Amino acid sequence: MTLPFVGDEIVHLDSGTFMWVQLTRFLIEPDQDDRSLLESLIESPGYQHDYASPFPSRGGSEPSDWGIHGRWRIGAIHPDLFEPSTAEAAKAEINAWAKDQEWTDPEYSQPPDVIQRLESIFTLLGSGPVLKLRNPSREAEHDYGFVTGNLGFHEFIVIDRVLRILHVIVASDD
Structure with missing residues (x-):
């Protein structure tokens, strides 16, 4: 079973950084347990994306099976790679990544x-359980996986059973 793709949006960070936070939404059946939802998510065409190409929804078409997710082959991603997190920890990690890069001054913001646009995404972190992807190993990268995530690849899943939406939040660069 796969999850229906609902839509996506992207927040581009400071101009010239090639950094962004991508939000992708999927429809869920709220009575499914977390593991079943993760299994369905991983199989979903909307989850299988390289994050280096435009998202299909921008062109009005449905997502298709890419066989990859971010830097990795999709077969390397499984539910056991997701660990419980919190909204506070996810927000802190994304904020630190967005602010504390080698090229930034200590006072950079x-x-x-x-x-303001990030705050709308951070609000979603409080809408349900938060899971963090532990990134697969380098051996699991696909042929051009090196293009994405040179400054980090941070992925969080938020399961909002009230609104029947699973949010995938990825903070990375290309």
Whole structure:
């Protein structure tokens, strides 16, 4: 079983950084347990994306099976790679990644408009259990996986059973 793709949006960080936070949404049956939802998510065409290409919804078409997710072959991703997290920990990790790069000054901050757009995504972190993907090993990378995530690849899943939505939040770069 796969999860129906609902839509996506992207927040581009400071201009010239090639950093972004991608939100992808899927419809769920709220009575499914977390593991079953993760299994269905991984099989879903909307989850299988390289994050280096535009998302299909921008062109009005349905996602298709890519066989990859981010840097990795999809076969390397499984439910056991997801560990419980919290909304606070996820927000702190994304904020630290967005602010503390080798090229930034210690006083650096993302522009106010970026911070405001990120806050709308951070609000979603409180809508259900949060799971964090432990990234697969380098051996699991696909042929051009090196293109994505040079500054980090941070993925969080939020299961909102009230609204029947599973949110995939990825903070990375290309």
